[in-house]
Amino acid sequence: KTGTEVWSKQIAPPLQQISQQLTAHSSTVYVSTVDFETKQPQDGTGKGTIHALDERTGNDLWTFDTIKDGNLWGNPLINSGGGAWYPPAIDTATGTTYWGTNNAAPWPGIKGYPNGSSRPAPNLYTESEIALDRSGNLLWYNQPKPFDLFDADFQISPILTTATIGGSSRKIVIGAGKGGYVIAFDRATGSQIWKTPVGVHQNDGLTAIPVGQTVTVLPGIFGGVETPMASANGVVYVPVANLQTNFTDTGYTLPNPSTGTGELDAIDVNTGRILWASKLDSEDFGSVVVAGDLVFTSTFNGKVLAFNRTSGKQVWSWQAPGGINGFLAAAGDRLLVPVGLGATPMLVSLKLGAAGTIASATATVTPTLSSSCTPSTTSLCISTSNQGNGLSFNADQLSAAAGAHVTLTYTNDSAIPHDWHLFDGADASAASIASTGIKAGPNDVESVSFAVPSTPGRYFFRCDVHPTLMTGFLVVR
Template sequence: MDTIGTGPAPDPAPRRRGRRRRIALAALVALAVLPAVAAARPGAAASHAAGTSAAASLPATDAPPEWGSTAGVWAGHNYDLANTRATKRTSITSKNVAGLKVKWRFALDSNEFFGTFSSNPIVVGGTVYLIDLNSKVSALDQATGRVKWQRSFDSPNVGPNGVAYGWGLLFGTTHTGVFALDPRTGATVWSRELVKEGDGGVDIAPQLYDRTVVVSTVPSTLTTYAPGSMGTVWAFDAATGTPKWSFNTIKDGYLWGHPEINSGGGLWFPPGVDDRGRVFVAVGDPAPFPGTSEYPNGASRPGPNLYTNSLVALDGKTGKVLWYQQVAPHDLRDYDLHISPIITYATLNGVRTEVVVVAGKMGSVHAYRADDGKPLWSLPVGRHQNDTGPLPDQPVQVYPGIFGGVQTPMSVSDGRLFVPWVDASSPMSSTSYDFPDLASGTGGILAVDVATGKVLWKRDLPSENFGAATVANDVVFTSTYDGTIYGLDVRTGKTLWSTTTKAGINSFPAVVGDTLYIGAASPIFFDQPVPEFLAYSLS
């Protein structure tokens, strides 16, 4: 996504990938070592073929029992298997949201320019669980913020990462592997190394269904992309960590023209899972980008570079491809289609129809039929400039840039889709790129009709929106990199509540009961930032 080019990359800011400093990583104590590229390699699948008949035989899908057992739960990264990030099991509404105040604070570790926390907390059974960018897991008392236990893996991670709770276990990832912990003590139940340090990374929060844990590797290390690395989706047995299936996000397992130079694919955010057993994965970009001095404009990787920048529907039992749709073929601009796919329903031609909505750094949102991948609508968001076609030999300003477009998860509620976006340009040529000046970037959030793609309202914000969208009844929350949290009316976008934290925000909230939980731990706009995790409550 962010840190590949013809030479060493500068220190990045929020959209995640790549610090120049060398860090010695402690490997997980693994039950087994799994090669990063030894994934299942399904045969060719047409863009939207095989989906309807294959899906018809798929069994119903079950979320972990804890996810629906009580109103006081946010157990997965995006709340549910459909990735809606929307809850009605909260007392927060448009009528009382202005009463939110800090209930408690938990100090986070400082962590250079990159920040400390870029994920979504979860809340289960009176405990708030979070994982920072050094892969340290903390369990906090939901009422007081007091530490119950902490478990440090000392494995720096560029994020987004996260934890998920199911079947009595807490699941998460380090930069090289996946683990299951006892949520009462933090003791390891099982762990697996997925990729050797230097050969790629793991930066995703787990998704859980049918006693299965799904994670993914990516080709990105802490500093760059690893040549020859292919992102792989892995499905493990939740109780034992035994592999069930894997899916290589590079079609046919071949890195195009010059595999010794190229890399690509992988997932950055959790997939969506529907009640027919389909798993929808949004795949990252190919590399190198934009190109090298020897191979400008991605000439080392001819063709569309499937399955990069694609929405792929998989059979959740086997990992077999049902259908796919590629949004940005032969990407030159780091335009990952990486945001968690949202599964929802819309009335189309009088028929209630399952729809999958996805977005990414190319600054566009796309809706497809869930059964066969047929396109329904697409919508550009934010500013666009020099964003198509080959790049010239001399740098031009490109919008969306490396940190632009739709960077963090969307939300859907009652037929409205809420899309956060970032306007930040990057200078790019056919062989090089640079990072944007985030201090001058902006962003916003808009509401879209799921059935038609029509914009219902739009709010411009003075800073980059790396804070996702989260709905609590009739309030949509989002946050910006300057440390401002907004509570907006879902119908109009009008500000109902806002507050400013002591550090920038590059993470997303969970809403449980009468409380919003969020981390503020990015230092870019602050001389002496105070990284902390906060609980804002009505009581």
């Protein structure tokens, strides 16, 4: 009623984080931690834990360690993983919760431990569907992929429904994830009923990459089923992202999300058969919403689309003033659209019969120059523009002389918060050298001065807010 804080609890140790929406049911709040999987070395705490909290006090009613036996497969100073990115499905009659879990790490491997050799299979209970009773005891698990090199979380919130299997009604749970498979399990036993691949698959079944080779894998690290599905009248609707990633036995190249495609698939819950698939010209990170006889979704390049639920025919579209990687929501005659990837992030409400406009959707956006930084032997310059989606640096490589004292100026003309962070090595596991503050633009200028490493080489930098999208290297010569 007043917004006054009732309780606050820290449940995550240093190498765990919380990245999901909370779920409340029957006086219990459900939440899971996940690991910081790119951090090296680990300290043994980098494992996801599911918590059931007392709604009144925030105290743990029970916890469940998603790493079997808690020992991180024998190498706790290197390995991490588990936990859940999305909320559970809850059987309100029994109190059973169903969870899809995160991948194991490191992936695909690190120096000295290529091809995930630090964590021999099976990496239980990662990339699994698990069922916990109302007291947090494990009822069953099913691990579709016991060993994975390619970040193929089985993370999507499960769907509880009823199917007709062999002529009999059967309660099932449907899960999916970045590996690009939708799988139905028996709700009571966890046995697999059907398994359906969605999207493009290439080399994703490999269990090792030859030394010195680079392999293209689909789905990649931003591919497969990234966002929640929806179900209605015996059909599950699945948003799919087709985006490749190139892997070696110890590393990978970050893909460019603007180069991928997507699709929306409709699957029969009784058989797992794909009823129809609509191809999209950009990745589907927008989840799925069913309303009446329509199913809505959106794409990374900002298209909001409506399809006939039965035929899969597209019947309507709207171009948002920016890209979309958040979830749509429908209420009454309104569709709410989060437009987060543009010069001006916004929440848009679309209404049946409305005739409003968004000025920024048609306005001509011109770059602003907030600083007059000029590159030199002592000055480095990097920026983010107010054009495009605002999720990139204007350069992925800078250069400086070994041992020089320099000042880097970072100009952020987007409305999205960013920083620039340089590390003393080839990735973010190395020690920090220098960073700017995290600030949103437009017209924000941040500077930091530091000594360039004395050893020639390539030194990793990134935006800490968008660590997989905004990266590059300082080349020290």
